[in-house]
Amino acid sequence: MDFFELLEQVQRTPGALAIPADWGQGRASFGGVVAALVYAVMRGKVPADRPPRSLAITFVAPVTPGIATSFEAEVLRAGSAVSQVLGRAVQNGQVVALIQGSFGTPRSSSISVPALPAPAIKAPGQSQELPYIPQVTPEFTRHLVLRWGLGGLPFSGNQSREMGGWVRFRDQQRVETLDEAHLLGLVDAWPPAVLSLLDKPAPGSSLTWTIEFIQPLSPVTSDQWCLYRAEIEHARDGYGHVAAALWTADGQLLAISRQTVTVFD
Secondary structure: OOHHHHHHHHHHOOOOEEOOHHHEEOOEEOHHHHHHHHHHHHHOOOOOOOOEEEEEEEEOOOOOOOOEEEEEEEEEEEOOOEEEEEEEEEEOOEEEEEEEEEEEOOOOOOOOOOOOOOOOOOOHHHOEEEOOOOOOOOHHHHHEEEEEEEOOOOOOOOOOOEEEEEEEEOOOOOOOEOOHHHHHHHHHOOOOHHHHHOOOOOOEEEEEEEEEEOOOOOOOEOOOOEEEEEEEEEEEOOEEEEEEEEEEOOOOEEEEEEEEEEEOO
């Protein structure tokens, strides 16, 4: 199943969905698709006029591909303008992912601060692609296209604090308007930026992830490129702290992201 089909499936059968092996990331399922599936169930608990403002995601344990997983959500509080929702993925009776989400209606305010501009990088056609290579790159990369424009590839020994470039869904047979669930996949498609500092392969993964969506969401479709940039703010003792953002191709800010990542080198 592609990303869109997985989202449709979890809305039909949230109590039992097995993520296919082609969405794998090492021994686990791709974190971006796990987060998106939990979020999709959470979204169904909140009125449409309350868009998501922020999600705080914790990957508790690896989600094994091919094993039935339950995706659950409950509304903790629905105030006059903001709803707080807790979502979880459960596999073999164990919580494997948790998301605390805040959904809020827009309000009138005298404060209006524009986003910082997107970085200027080479066009997608001039940028190096990370190809899908069986047994080498993560299985989920067969579904997404990444083209490098900032920093180095994983395990390249590049000492830049930055990593980023262009990203979109690979399958162009089905063009869809993207929502926040799809943006979770596009943002998390990028490897932890600290991996480019290494000169040989080593495992690395997200421990916690906070993402904030800029509302109203600028329109973008699955055949369009999005621009991603991450900056390493600090790394030591096997943990890295990375701030990132995602823009449309014409520079409209879509999401702001922050991750704590683990590296086992």
